[in-house]
Amino acid sequence: MKLVADNVEEMTIPDSVLHVLRQVAQAMASGKNVSIVTYNPELTTQQAADLLNVSRPHLIKLLEQGELPYIMVGTHRRVKFEDLTKYKQERDSKRRQLLDELIAESQDLGFYE
Template sequence: MLKAVEPGFVSDADRLAAQEASRALAKLSGNGGVQVDAQADTGERQTFVLPAAAVRLLTDMMAQLAEGRSVAVMPRHAELTTQQAADLLNVSRPYLVSLLEQDKLPYKKVGTHRRIQLQDLLAYMEARNTVSDNAMDALAAEAQELGMGY
């Protein structure tokens, strides 16, 4: 697991650079890879090709950084602590533990500690978002039927 940038630590200069990089990558990539000619502060140069998947990931990361948002990169098979999972769901750790104890989210125990697979957490988040979206659609439809102007 690699946490690229902590919240609130994106300077204005970095935001601008990220915005320019995101635009450049999006323009160059299309659906393929991008050849990069990089130069370090030491003057060392290197040319390499970023595969299409990496270009899409970097483009998305740069767009998030340009907005001043934090970015985390994790493999899909990562195992998260209850605190990490709670942070991703934007809920308290005790609330997350209650979800685990109600079998709303699968987990395994490692000693006395619970671990949640990232892919299971992402599936839960997707299901939760679908339920929320459906509820909002139903409310909007009801408002239309009642002539509330929404």
């Protein structure tokens, strides 16, 4: 597959990139937000906070409480991308579980019929 720009410049696209572009286009067509992140094994605290959609001070609090592991590079904290994605998946799973419990409790109390 080739990508052709307005100035007729052509660029061959690997199958792996084409697959990703299709997924992005499908997600956008269905109204979903799409983020593309370059892979860096270690993120700054601001980058990590941005990916979690939290403030940097809140992220620092999570680090200091031991909720999320980090390493020190000189005087700067770095969060491993792998640890961040694991934390995010666990956090999202807990949120879904709590929401399901809240809905079930509301139904038991007759708030939903």
